[in-house]
Amino acid sequence: MNKLTAKEKLQLILKQNIEEQKFSNAYENLKIYIKTFGFDNFSNNYKVIIHQYISPLVSLICLNCSDKSIDHFLSYQHYSNLEIVRTSKEDSYEDIIEYIIGARSKYICFFEENHSYSSDKITDMVWYLESHSDIDIAICYRNFIDSQDTVIASPEQMIDPLPQTTYNGKVFLEYCIQEGKNFYGNLSTIMLTHKSIQQIKWNLFPCKTDAITRLSFLYQFLLNGTIGFIDTTLVSTILQNYQDNSFIQKEYHTYTTFLSNENDISLTTTDIKEPSKPISMEITFFYTDMGEYYNLEPIANEAKKRGYHVEFTQNIQQKAEIGIYCQHVCYPKNAKFSVILLHDLAQGHNRWPNIWELERWNQFDIGIVPGASWASLWSTCACQYYVNPKYGTFELGYPKSDLINSNSLKERAKELQERLNLKYNFSVLYAPSWENDEKEDDFIRACASLNINLLIKQAHWSSNYQFIIDNINKMQSLHKGKYENVYYIEPKESIMTALELCDIVVSDESSVMSEAIMFGKPSVAVTDWLIPDTVPSRLASVPIDYVYKCKKVELREYVEKLSSDPAFRNAILEKGHSVYSNQGNCCKDILDAIEYYTNQNSNCNFLNKKLSSKYEICSMWN
Numbered sequence: 001m002n003k004l005t006a007k008e009k010l011q012l013i014l015k016q017n018i019e020e021q022k023f024s025n026a027y028e029n030l031k032i033y034i035k036t037f038g039f040d041n042f043s044n045n046y047k048v049i050i051h052q053y054i055s056p057l058v059s060l061i062c063l064n065c066s067d068k069s070i071d072h073f074l075s076y077q078h079y080s081n082l083e084i085v086r087t088s089k090e091d092s093y094e095d096i097i098e099y100i101i102g103a104r105s106k107y108i109c110f111f112e113e114n115h116s117y118s119s120d121k122i123t124d125m126v127w128y129l130e131s132h133s134d135i136d137i138a139i140c141y142r143n144f145i146d147s148q149d150t151v152i153a154s155p156e157q158m159i160d161p162l163p164q165t166t167y168n169g170k171v172f173l174e175y176c177i178q179e180g181k182n183f184y185g186n187l188s189t190i191m192l193t194h195k196s197i198q199q200i201k202w203n204l205f206p207c208k209t210d211a212i213t214r215l216s217f218l219y220q221f222l223l224n225g226t227i228g229f230i231d232t233t234l235v236s237t238i239l240q241n242y243q244d245n246s247f248i249q250k251e252y253h254t255y256t257t258f259l260s261n262e263n264d265i266s267l268t269t270t271d272i273k274e275p276s277k278p279i280s281m282e283i284t285f286f287y288t289d290m291g292e293y294y295n296l297e298p299i300a301n302e303a304k305k306r307g308y309h310v311e312f313t314q315n316i317q318q319k320a321e322i323g324i325y326c327q328h329v330c331y332p333k334n335a336k337f338s339v340i341l342l343h344d345l346a347q348g349h350n351r352w353p354n355i356w357e358l359e360r361w362n363q364f365d366i367g368i369v370p371g372a373s374w375a376s377l378w379s380t381c382a383c384q385y386y387v388n389p390k391y392g393t394f395e396l397g398y399p400k401s402d403l404i405n406s407n408s409l410k411e412r413a414k415e416l417q418e419r420l421n422l423k424y425n426f427s428v429l430y431a432p433s434w435e436n437d438e439k440e441d442d443f444i445r446a447c448a449s450l451n452i453n454l455l456i457k458q459a460h461w462s463s464n465y466q467f468i469i470d471n472i473n474k475m476q477s478l479h480k481g482k483y484e485n486v487y488y489i490e491p492k493e494s495i496m497t498a499l500e501l502c503d504i505v506v507s508d509e510s511s512v513m514s515e516a517i518m519f520g521k522p523s524v525a526v527t528d529w530l531i532p533d534t535v536p537s538r539l540a541s542v543p544i545d546y547v548y549k550c551k552k553v554e555l556r557e558y559v560e561k562l563s564s565d566p567a568f569r570n571a572i573l574e575k576g577h578s579v580y581s582n583q584g585n586c587c588k589d590i591l592d593a594i595e596y597y598t599n600q601n602s603n604c605n606f607l608n609k610k611l612s613s614k615y616e617i618c619s620m621w622n
Contacts, residue, residue, distance in 0.1 A: 007037055018054060026054065027131035034120075054130055056106035058122060059194075061085045061096060063187065063214070065113050073111055079122035093204060093217055100197055108194060110187040116145060116236040117188070125191040128230050136196035136225030137169070140234040142185050144383065144618060147238060153354055153384045153618070155233055156183060160386075167227040173219060174265045177256055181385070182620045184227075187218050189235050196225045203262055205255050212251045215621045223263060237622070239383060239615035252621055279336050279598045282309045284320035290460035292326050292343070294494045298399040299324060302587035306595075322594060325364075332363045337598050339590070340364040340389065342374065345398070345514035345579065346433075350541045353377045360386040361393070366593055370398035372578040375611055382613035391597050394609045397586030400496055401518050404583065413500035420487045426563050427453040429502035431495065433510035435468055436532045440475040443506055446556040448483050452563055457498040459510075460491040504562045504569070506555065508540040513547045517576035518583075522569045523547040524558045546576030582609070 004012070010033050017026035060082045062070050070086065083105050087096060100108055107126060111117075118124070125138045132138075141155035162183060167175075176183050184190070200220055207213040259265055283303050287293040293312065300310045316331060323335030328347075332338035340361055348355030355377075361367045367389040369375050375395045381387045403409050430443045435458055447454055456479075458472045472491070479486055489498050495512055499505070505516045505523040509531060513523035525547050530537035542549055550558045561568050582589060589609065595601030616622065 010036070023054060023127070024131040027127045030127065054127065055079070055081045056126065056130070057081050057083060057104065058107045058109060058126060058191075059083045059085055059100070059103050059105040060109055060111055060122070061087065061100075062111040063087055064089055064091075065111060069113050070111065073117060076119045077117075077122055078119055079126065082122070093213065096217075097202055100194075103194055106194055107191050108197065109191040112186070112188045114238045114240065115188050116149070116238060118232075118234040121234040122191075124230060124232060124234060128228070129191060129193060132228055134226060135166070135228035137190055137192045137221060137227045138230055139184055139227060140189050140230040140232060142189050142235040142237055143233050144239055145236045146380075146615075149236075150353070151236075152239060152381055152615070154357060156181065162229070165229045165231075169222045169225045169227055170263065170265065172227050173222050173259075176620070177259075178266065180620070182618070182622075184218065184222060185235065186237070186622065187214055188237075190218070190221065192221055192225060197221075200224045205258050207251060207255065209248050209251055211248050211621045212255050215252070216255060219259060237618075239618075242383075242613050242616055245617060245619070248621060249619075252619075279600075280309075280321045281307060281600070282311070282321040283594075284318060284323050284335070285310070285312045286314075286316055286318070286323060286325050286327065286330070287312060288314060288316065288327060289462055290492050291495065294496065295326055295341070295344075295399060296324060298402050299587045299590055302591050306591060322598065328359055330364075332365075337594070338364045339366050339368065339594065341368045341399070342370065344511035345370060345374075346509060346511040346544070349509065349543050350538075352543055354381045354384075354387075356381055356384070356387040361389050362386045364389040365597060366391050367393035368396045368590060368593075369393060369611070370401070370579065371395065371581040374579075375581075376578075376614075379611055379614040382611070383615040383618045385618070393611045394589075394593060394606060395581050395611060396589045396593070396606065396609055397582035398518070398580055399586055399590070400515070401580050401583040402586050403496055404518055409496055409500055412494075412497050416489070416493070416497055417501055420489075422453045422487065423485050424451055424453050426451075427455050427502045428559055428563070429455045429457060429498050429505045429512075430507070431457045431459075431498065431505060431510055431512040432508045432529070433459070434508070434532055435471045435475060436537070437530050438475065439508065439526075439529050441478065442526075442529070442552050443555070444479055444483065444486060446552070447506075447559050448485065450556070450560065450563070452485065452559070454483070454486045455489055455498060455502055456486065457489040457493070457495065458491045504559070506559065509542050513542075514544070514576075514579055517546060517573065517579050520573060522562055522572050524555065524562065525549045526552055526555055528552055546572060546579065548572055 010029060014026055014029050014033065017029060058079065058081060062085060064087055085099060107129060109122060109125065125140060128138045129135060143151050143155065144153040145151055202220060204220065205216040207216055285296040285300055287296060303310050316327060317334060320335040322337045323332060324339045325332065326341040326343050328343055330340065348359065362385055369378055378387065378393055428447060430440065432439050440456065444454060461468050476488060480488055495515060499516055499519050499521065502521065504521060505513055507513050507523060508526055508529040513525060516523050525540060525542040527540050527542060527549050528551050529540050531540055548558055589606040592601065592603045592606045596604055
């Protein structure tokens with residue numbers, strides 16, 4: 001007898017699961033099979049067995065959709081045992097309810113336009129309900145995408161998890177309304193049993209907008225069932241351009257009041273706590289390394305001019321009257337008034353466009369971005385509640401950009417130049433994000449024989465990153481004093497001094513390359529240098545177009561060309577104009593904003609720099 005292959009063994013197990021009606025086991029083994037061998041690798045006979053035993057009739061209710069979009073959806077769905085119900089504007093929700101109540105199908109689901117669906121959407125939801133007999137309503141995760149299928153926001157549940165995965169419908173809705181968070185999605189993300197529909201006491205709210213009408217319809221289903229979550233993203237909502245939804249907002253509140261009265265649902269919410277005392281003219285600047293310190297120092301100098309008491313602290317949880325933060329992890333609740341700036345200009349670049357899924361700004365009072373490119377990223381994601389500070393986000397600029405033409409910076413750079421006693425007229429600055437895998441050695445070996453100065457400026461690391469500090473010390477012991485054109489700049493020195501001193505920058509993915517744009521100086525990113533913030537280390541990620549990108553073996557060639565060809569330098573700099581805004585007025589506007597919202601000043605000129613969402617706000621009804 002021939003030995004069975006792994007694929008044949010799994011097919012045999014699945015067949016036995018189905019014949020014995022052990023659908024929970026079949027569902028789990030089927031997921032393993034699809035992941036291992038792919039859906040299209042089922043034998044025809046095996047597909048027949050599956051559809052015979054585990055493919056009950058499903059009603060697909062298409063809510064005022066074009067025939068073209070419905071046909072397209074059906075063309076790529078793996079599930080075929082469907083009763084298609086095409087509705088139009090002339091069909092009322094009462095008509096749909098009448099159909100649902102009398103439907104002969106086991107399950108009901110919905111299709112809406114302006115959504116993208118997984119080809120396994122119906123299949124996975126059917127199998128989930130078949131294998132969970134105690135569940136009446138299945139809800140799948142969803143993404144928010146733009147018209148180019150770029151994921152703008154990932155499932156809410158994954159970044160802000162629910163306390164549990166199975167809910168009584170009434171308790172679940174009460175939780176969502178109290179928290180003001182849409183965990184249920186919309187009609188496209190649910191599938192329900194026909195049996196559960198028979199228990200519904202229909203009481204639709206007379207709505208004036210289709211958005212709240214559909215929400216009322218959805219809530220009727222959720223109220224009466226036991227809800228289970230499928231931890232798979234099967235639906236993506238295509239974001240629509242921004243429009244004023246204040247009318248829908250008012251109707252939503254009217255509807256939830258009606259819902260509360262009819263179903264005894266609490267509408268108690270947690271309001272934002274206002275300061276119990278007036279805010280004093282005291283600003284605390286939070287920093288964890290010297291890079292953050294130098295980023296905030298220009299704001300502190302402006303604050304001192306206005307009579308504020310200024311304090312810098314590395315105690316990130318310290319309480320404050322006015323707290324200004326630029327960390328990945330902050331504690332704005334410890335400040336009566338809080339301001340959030342970017343940590344660096346390449347922040348979360350491997351998660352663009354939406355860095356706010358992990359670094360939420362809704363706990364802050366105001367947010368500040370440095371220029372048009374970051375304003376675009378923020379506006380793209382601002383449809384999500386967690387992206388929005390209480391009073392808004394403003395394109396006020398980058399604090400350090402106010403220093404570009406300052407005498408103090410030029411004098412400090414001149415002083416350092418004289419102390420280093422640079423040999424040549426042209427200088428290349430090596431400033432990596434992380435020192436690892438002997439990058440510094442790669443740089444020096446590639447460029448040391450050129451008639452240029454090689455400036456080494458490592459970041460200032462806290463003792464939490466001792467392994468990086470050890471790497472820096474190892475490289476310095478290997479190279480310092482061994483080359484006549486290699487010069488070391490202290491890590492604690494401001495990067496602004498080094499940028500004023502150099503002509504071009506070499507890095508991996510550091511935001512130093514973005515800061516070089518302030519000075520009109522080009523950069524080279526070495527993309528096959530490794531970044532040790534993952535295991536195993538990943539390649540450098542540089543999703544910006546205003547730096548040259550090369551491999552290690554090409555580094556010398558790029559440095560030579562940049563040092564000798566002004567046209568080559570200028571070509572890349574042209575692409576960096578959107579990085580910075582409001583240069584020279586950034587710190588002034590930041591203080592004006594703080595004073596405006598803390599009732600210490602009425603100067604509101606900065607308000608014309610307030611940003612708005614590109615897309616329709618994602619709320620409880622969409």
